Amino acid sequence: MNSLALPPQATQVGLAVDVAAFAMHAGELMVLLVQRGELPHARDWALPGGFVHPGEELHEAALRELRTETSVELEPRHLEQFFTFGEVNRDPRGRIVSVAHLAVLPHGTVSVSGGGHTLGAEWVSAHRPPRLAFDHQAILDRALARLQLRLEYANLALEFLPDTFTLPELQGVFEAILNRKLDKRNFRKRLLSQGTLTVSGERRSGVGRPAQLYRRAKGTRTPAL
Amino acid sequence: MNSLALPPQATQVGLAVDVAAFAMHAGELMVLLVQRGELPHARDWALPGGFVHPGEELHEAALRELRTETSVELEPRHLEQFFTFGEVNRDPRGRIVSVAHLAVLPHGTVSVSGGGHTLGAEWVSAHRPPRLAFDHQAILDRALARLQLRLEYANLALEFLPDTFTLPELQGVFEAILNRKLDKRNFRKRLLSQGTLTVSGERRSGVGRPAQLYRRAKGTRTPAL
DNA sequence: AGGGTTTGTGTCCCTGGTACGTCAAGGATA
DNA sequence: TATCCTTGACGTACCAGGGACACAAACCCT
Numbered sequence: 001m002n003s004l005a006l007p008p009q010a011t012q013v014g015l016a017v018d019v020a021a022f023a024m025h026a027g028e029l030m031v032l033l034v035q036r037g038e039l040p041h042a043r044d045w046a047l048p049g050g051f052v053h054p055g056e057e058l059h060e061a062a063l064r065e066l067r068t069e070t071s072v073e074l075e076p077r078h079l080e081q082f083f084t085f086g087e088v089n090r091d092p093r094g095r096i097v098s099v100a101h102l103a104v105l106p107h108g109t110v111s112v113s114g115g116g117h118t119l120g121a122e123w124v125s126a127h128r129p130p131r132l133a134f135d136h137q138a139i140l141d142r143a144l145a146r147l148q149l150r151l152e153y154a155n156l157a158l159e160f161l162p163d164t165f166t167l168p169e170l171q172g173v174f175e176a177i178l179n180r181k182l183d184k185r186n187f188r189k190r191l192l193s194q195g196t197l198t199v200s201g202e203r204r205s206g207v208g209r210p211a212q213l214y215r216r217a218k219g220t221r222t223p224a225l
Numbered sequence: 226m227n228s229l230a231l232p233p234q235a236t237q238v239g240l241a242v243d244v245a246a247f248a249m250h251a252g253e254l255m256v257l258l259v260q261r262g263e264l265p266h267a268r269d270w271a272l273p274g275g276f277v278h279p280g281e282e283l284h285e286a287a288l289r290e291l292r293t294e295t296s297v298e299l300e301p302r303h304l305e306q307f308f309t310f311g312e313v314n315r316d317p318r319g320r321i322v323s324v325a326h327l328a329v330l331p332h333g334t335v336s337v338s339g340g341g342h343t344l345g346a347e348w349v350s351a352h353r354p355p356r357l358a359f360d361h362q363a364i365l366d367r368a369l370a371r372l373q374l375r376l377e378y379a380n381l382a383l384e385f386l387p388d389t390f391t392l393p394e395l396q397g398v399f400e401a402i403l404n405r406k407l408d409k410r411n412f413r414k415r416l417l418s419q420g421t422l423t424v425s426g427e428r429r430s431g432v433g434r435p436a437q438l439y440r441r442a443k444g445t446r447t448p449a450l
Numbered sequence: 451a452g453g454g455t456t457t458g459t460g461t462c463c464c465t466g467g468t469a470c471g472t473c474a475a476g477g478a479t480a
Numbered sequence: 481t482a483t484c485c486t487t488g489a490c491g492t493a494c495c496a497g498g499g500a501c502a503c504a505a506a507c508c509c510t
């Protein structure tokens with residue numbers, strides 16, 4: 001079965017995956033970065049990622065790199081391939097194409113720790129990241145654009161919150177992703193009329209009027225990405 | 226510069242591109258296929274595509290394969306990468322990842338002729354293609370979905386028509402891509418209120434009332450994809 | 451008790467989309 | 481030349497969704 005030969009002009013390239021993983025922190029959209037421990041770009045910040053192993057599917061590689069480099073365990077449904085970067089000179093080591101993935105980290109996934117060949121892993125502001133290695137800024141730009149597109153449809157924002165949450169919190173997630181303010185009343189109207197939320201108990205935020213707690217309605221389990 | 230070594234576990238894979246190229250014919254959305262001349266899948270139909278050459282950008286490879294296999298010359302602005310297929314066993318020759326591209330053929334590009342290693346090239350119904358080689362049916366499915374998404378925004382449909390055209394013709398393009406009928410009057414309203422069309426002379430279709438001819442308004446050159 | 455802070459709510463208007471009936475301009479035919 | 485057939489052209493009414501907008505309610509703290 002595997003006995004067929006490849007034509008001679010078939011380029012053999014290094015196959016990599018990169019992951020732009022997002023989470024909410026203090027009302028800000030954060031992206032997960034690692035500090036590279038090896039050349040090239042040693043000590044520079046980069047998106048987690050690395051080479052695909054033989055016999056390994058693309059999404060498996062993405063999950064593995066995320067796990068080994070940042071200790072973040074993720075379900076496949078929170079991962080989506082969104083673009084492949086294959087420019088000839090994007091990597092000084094040779095022709096390396098990277099299949100870039102978008103990851104949405106469910107609320108609670110905050111503990112990160114460097115691993116593998118990295119010097120460390122950290123959450124940084126997605127809209128104001130430090131200087132990134134390779135073409136990772138371009139990758140991040142595209143990831144943000146895709147994330148904003150996805151927001152319109154699904155209940156993607158809910159992934160960033162715990163099981164129960166307040167409407168202002170949910171609005172904060174939207175604002176952090178879209179990077180702009182929204183109108184309170186219109187936001188409520190839209191979300192509630194959509195019927196994907198149900199109420200729970202009460203809650204006090206320590207300051208101001210207590211907010212109503214909501215949770216996602218039953219049967220609203222659309223895949224995150 | 227190129228002196229850095231790749232880590233040993235870095236998978237070397239074959240890098241390919243495939244192109245789902247669409248055009249209108251007799252009111253139907255057509256996709257461009259080639260009949261394979263070599264193993265595997267010899268004599269089966271497939272999307273045009275092949276291996277990326279060393280030092281060649283992805284989109285260059287896509288354009289080259291299209292040119293050599295089907296004699297279709299295309300501008301880069303009519304090409305868009307939309308997904309990368311990298312399943313481990315998608316190709317019996319080994320690990321081959323294919324970066325799939327969507328192409329919109331401007332009106333007039335009809336003459337196709339087989340070339341390269343193919344037995345021939347042909348236009349077939351995009352919604353009812355024959356059995357395809359490899360995972361090309363999955364690629365086609367995704368290409369159609371993307372095409373339908375794109376339709377909403379841009380003047381993508383105009384790419385399928387000559388410089389001057391009638392509104393019913395334009396509506397036919399929409400219907401062919403969306404694979405469903407549209408309302409005549411609402412379609413006019415939408416398109417004309419958009420202000421991207423201007424009028425020209427008249428024209429008779431041989432049967433029924435002659436239709437007004439339109440052309441795209443000046444300064445409406447948004448990139449096709 | 452009062453000030454500060456945050457949540458919660460209703461109205462108007464504009465836009466875009468859909469459903470729908472009717473007239474107009476030709477070609478073909480008798 | 482009159483009639484019919486075919487297809488293009490046009491306008492109205494209705495509904496849903498989104499954006500702009502101001503004020504009351506609940507809780508904390510001092």
